[in-house]
Amino acid sequence: MPGGAAPVNLISTPLNWLAGAAGLTRTVRVGVTGLSRAGKTAFLTSMAAALLARPAPRFALAPLGAGDIPRFDHPGHLAALAADPPRWPERTDSVSLLALTATIDQSPLPARRLRLEFLDYPGEWLLDLPLLRQDFAAWSAATLQRLRAPELAPQTGEFLGFLAGLPGRAPADEALAAAGTRLYRAMLQRLRQGGMAFLQPGRHLMPAPGAEPPWVEFFPYAGGAPLGGLLARRYAAYVDAVRRDLASPLFADVDRLVVLADVLSALHGGAAAFADTKAALGAAAAALRWRFSWTEALAALTELRLPPRVIERVAFVATKADHVAERQRGNLAALMKALAEPGGASTGTAHFAAASVRCTEDFVWTLEGRPVSAVRGRVLGQSVLTRSYPGEVPDQPPDASFWEHPFLALPEFEPMRLPDGGRGGVPNIGMEAITRFLLGDVL
Amino acid sequence: MSGTRPTLQRAPAPRIETEDLPAPRLEALPDLPDPQPKAAMGMPALVGSGVAVLVLGLSGLETSNFVADEFARGPLLGWTALGVATTGFGLVFAGFWREARALGALQAVDKLRADLSGPNAGRRVRAARAWVRDLPEAATLLPAIDAINDPDAVLALLRAGPAAALREQAELLGRAAAVQAVAGLAAMPSPGLAALFIAWRGLRLVRQVAALHGLRPGLFGTVALLRRTALSAGAVAGAEIAANAAAHAVLSNPLLQHLAGEMAGAGVAARRMVVLARAADAACSPLPPG
Numbered sequence: 001m002p003g004g005a006a007p008v009n010l011i012s013t014p015l016n017w018l019a020g021a022a023g024l025t026r027t028v029r030v031g032v033t034g035l036s037r038a039g040k041t042a043f044l045t046s047m048a049a050a051l052l053a054r055p056a057p058r059f060a061l062a063p064l065g066a067g068d069i070p071r072f073d074h075p076g077h078l079a080a081l082a083a084d085p086p087r088w089p090e091r092t093d094s095v096s097l098l099a100l101t102a103t104i105d106q107s108p109l110p111a112r113r114l115r116l117e118f119l120d121y122p123g124e125w126l127l128d129l130p131l132l133r134q135d136f137a138a139w140s141a142a143t144l145q146r147l148r149a150p151e152l153a154p155q156t157g158e159f160l161g162f163l164a165g166l167p168g169r170a171p172a173d174e175a176l177a178a179a180g181t182r183l184y185r186a187m188l189q190r191l192r193q194g195g196m197a198f199l200q201p202g203r204h205l206m207p208a209p210g211a212e213p214p215w216v217e218f219f220p221y222a223g224g225a226p227l228g229g230l231l232a233r234r235y236a237a238y239v240d241a242v243r244r245d246l247a248s249p250l251f252a253d254v255d256r257l258v259v260l261a262d263v264l265s266a267l268h269g270g271a272a273a274f275a276d277t278k279a280a281l282g283a284a285a286a287a288l289r290w291r292f293s294w295t296e297a298l299a300a301l302t303e304l305r306l307p308p309r310v311i312e313r314v315a316f317v318a319t320k321a322d323h324v325a326e327r328q329r330g331n332l333a334a335l336m337k338a339l340a341e342p343g344g345a346s347t348g349t350a351h352f353a354a355a356s357v358r359c360t361e362d363f364v365w366t367l368e369g370r371p372v373s374a375v376r377g378r379v380l381g382q383s384v385l386t387r388s389y390p391g392e393v394p395d396q397p398p399d400a401s402f403w404e405h406p407f408l409a410l411p412e413f414e415p416m417r418l419p420d421g422g423r424g425g426v427p428n429i430g431m432e433a434i435t436r437f438l439l440g441d442v443l
Numbered sequence: 444m445s446g447t448r449p450t451l452q453r454a455p456a457p458r459i460e461t462e463d464l465p466a467p468r469l470e471a472l473p474d475l476p477d478p479q480p481k482a483a484m485g486m487p488a489l490v491g492s493g494v495a496v497l498v499l500g501l502s503g504l505e506t507s508n509f510v511a512d513e514f515a516r517g518p519l520l521g522w523t524a525l526g527v528a529t530t531g532f533g534l535v536f537a538g539f540w541r542e543a544r545a546l547g548a549l550q551a552v553d554k555l556r557a558d559l560s561g562p563n564a565g566r567r568v569r570a571a572r573a574w575v576r577d578l579p580e581a582a583t584l585l586p587a588i589d590a591i592n593d594p595d596a597v598l599a600l601l602r603a604g605p606a607a608a609l610r611e612q613a614e615l616l617g618r619a620a621a622v623q624a625v626a627g628l629a630a631m632p633s634p635g636l637a638a639l640f641i642a643w644r645g646l647r648l649v650r651q652v653a654a655l656h657g658l659r660p661g662l663f664g665t666v667a668l669l670r671r672t673a674l675s676a677g678a679v680a681g682a683e684i685a686a687n688a689a690a691h692a693v694l695s696n697p698l699l700q701h702l703a704g705e706m707a708g709a710g711v712a713a714r715r716m717v718v719l720a721r722a723a724d725a726a727c728s729p730l731p732p733g
Binding site: 390405 | 457463
C-alpha cells in the first residue's frame with residue numbers, strides 16, 4: 001500500500017466519539033523501531049516538528065508527569081538540525097519518550113483529547129527482541145553459522161580462532177569469558193563498519209548507561225559446561241533484562257509501529273550486507289507482535305488473561321530517500337515491501353520511501369552524454385555542492401548481476417535549512433503520507 | 444538498413460562529484476499560503492447595505508434640494524438649512540465611523556487570534572508583540588518576548604501575565620454584575636421586567652468587559668461581540684464548577700442568600716453573569732484557548 005491510504009477503522013472512530021463524549025484522553029502509543037543508523041531520532045524529531053506545526057489540530061509537548069522514561073530531547077535535536085552549521089542529532093544511547101497532546105474538535109460532538117506517545121531507543125537494542133524466543137544454545141548455533149560465512153572471514157577470523165582454541169570442556173574462568181567477550185565485541189564493531197546489521201546482542205554495541213553488570217559478558221559458544229553453563233546463565237540474565245527493561249514497558253502497549261531501515265546503505269554494503277539487513281529486518285519484524293494470533297489469544301484465555309494487544313498499523317519505511325532522485329523512490333518503496341514482507345503485503349501495513357530530514361535537491365546530470373536524475377547537496381562541513389548518482393535502485397531484492405556494479409556510498413549530506421528554526425516543521429519527503437497512514441483515524 | 448542491430452544502452456556508471464564553486468546551504472521551497480477566499484456578502488448584509496444607501500442617498504439628495512430651495516428664498520435661510528443638514532449628517536456619519544472603527548477593532552482581535560494560533564512561528568511572535576505593544580505592561584513584556592522568541596513559551600507568558608490580569612478584572616465585573624442581578628431581581632415587580640433587566644445587565648457587562656480590552660463597541664459592534672461571546676461560551680463552559688464557586692462566593696452575603704433562596708432563578712442569573720463575564724473575556728482576548 002505505498003502512498004499510505006489509511007485503512008478504514010470501524011473501531012477507532014466510535015472510540016474517538018466515546019472518548020470525546022466521556023471527556024477522556026485517548027492515548028495512542030507509536031513505537032518507532034529500526035536498525036541501527038536507520039535515522040530513528042531524526043525521524044521522531046521531524047514527525048514531532050510536523051505535528052507541532054500543524055494548524056489543526058494544534059499539538060503541544062505533553063508533560064511527562066512522574067513517569068520512569070526520560071523525555072525525548074526534541075528541542076535539543078531540533079536545535080542541532082537548525083543550527084548553522086547544522087549537526088545531526090547525537091546517537092541514541094538510552095530509551096526516551098516523546099509525548100504530544102492535542103484537543104480535537106469534532107463538533108457537534110464534544111471535543112476530545114488525544115495523547116500521542118513516541119518511543120526512541122538505541123537501534124542496536126531492537127535486535128535483542130528476537131533473543132526472547134531463543135535459548136543460549138539455539139542463539140549460539142544460529143549466530144556462529146552466520147559468522148562462519150566465508151565472505152566475513154576478515155572480520156570474524158580472530159574471534160572464531162579464539163573459539164577454535166578453546167578446549168572441549170573449557171573451565172568457567174572469568175578471564176576466558178572476559179577475553180571472549182572483548183574479541184566478540186571488537187568483531188561486532190568491525191562487522192558494523194562493514195555494513196552488517198544483524199548484530200546481537202545489542203548492548204555489546206551500545207551499552208546501557210552506567211556500570212555494566214557481569215551478565216553482559218557473554219558470547220556465542222557451542223561448547224558445553226562449565227564455560228558454556230556460565231555463558232548460558234549470563235545469556236538468560238541478559239534476556240530477563242531485555243524483557244524487563246525493553247520488551248514489557250516499551251513494546252507491550254504499542255498501538256502503531258514504524259520500522260525504519262537504511263536500505264540504500266545496505267545496497268552499498270554488497271550482497272552479504274544486504275542479505276544480513278534483510279535477515280535482521282525479518283527477525284525484528286517477527287519479534288514484534290503485529291499480527292493477531294488465535295493460538296496466542298486462546299493460550300491467554302485459558303490462563304484467564306486478556307489476549308495480547310495487536311499492533312493496528314505498521315509502516316515499513318526505507319529512510320534517506322532523498323539520497324536518490326525522485327524517479328527512483330518508487331523502486332525504493334517497492335524494495336522495502338519485498339524485504340519486509342516477502343510473502344506479500346498484509347492488512348494494516350504500508351511501505352514508504354521517506355527522508356525525515358531532507359538534505360538534497362533533485363537535478364538532471366548529463367553523464368556519458370546521457371541525462372540521468374541525480375541529487376545534490378552540501379556534505380557536512382563543506383561549502384560546495386556534491387553531486388550524487390549512486391546507481392539504480394532495484395524494485396526487488398537484487399540478483400547476482402546487480403552486485404557486479406557498485407552502488408556508491410551515500411555522502412553524509414547536511415540538512416536543508418529549517419524554516420523558522422524548525423518551528424515551521426522540518427523539510428522532508430514522505431512524512432505526511434506516513435503520518436496520514438499511522439494516525440489518520442485519530443487525527 | 445545497415446544490417447546492424449541497435450544495442451541497448453547501458454546506464455551511466457554511478458558517480459559522486461564535488462562542484463568547484465561554494466554554494467549556500469540548501470533551503471526548502473517555502474510553502475505559499477493558500478489565498479484567502481474573499482468572504483462574499485450575505486443576504487442580510489446586502490439588503491441592509493442597500494437600505495442604508497437608499498435612506499442616506501435619497502435623504503441626502505432630498506436635503507440638498509431642500510438647502511438649494513432655501514438658498515433661493517434667502518441667504519440666511521440657506522445657510523441655516525446648510526448648517527442644520529451638515530450637523531445632522533455629520534453626527535450620523537460620526538456614528539457610522541465609530542461603528543466601523545469598533546467593528547475594525549473586533550476584526551483586528553480576530554486576526555491577532557488567528558495569527559497567534561496559526562502554524563507560522565514568526566507570525567505568531569509578531570502578533571504577540573503587536574498585542575502587547577498596546578498594553579500597559581509593554582515596557583516589561585516586549586524585552587521578555589524578544590528574549591524568549593519561542594511562540595509556545597511566549598503564549599504561555601502572555602496567558603500567565605496580561606491575559607490572567609484581564610481575566611481577573613473581567614471576573615470582578617462579572618461578580619459585581621451577579622450581585623446587581625440578584626438585588627435587581629428582588630426589586631422587579633414583574634417577571635417580564637426582570638427578564639428585561641437581566642438582559643440589559645448582561646449586555647452592559649459584555650460592553651464593560653470589551654472596554655476592559657480596549658474595545659468600544661457601538662450598536663453593530665455590540666451585536667458582533669455578542670455573537671462572538673455566544674461562540675466562546677462553549678469554550679468556557681468547562682469552567683462551570685469554577686463559575687458555581689464564584690456564584691456561591693457572590694451569594695455569601697446573608698441578605699443576598701436570603702433573596703436568592705426566596706426567588707426562583709436568582710442563583711442561576713448570578714451564575715450566568717459570572718459565565719458571561721468569562722465568555723466575553725475569551726471573546727475579546729486575542730489569545731487562543733490554551
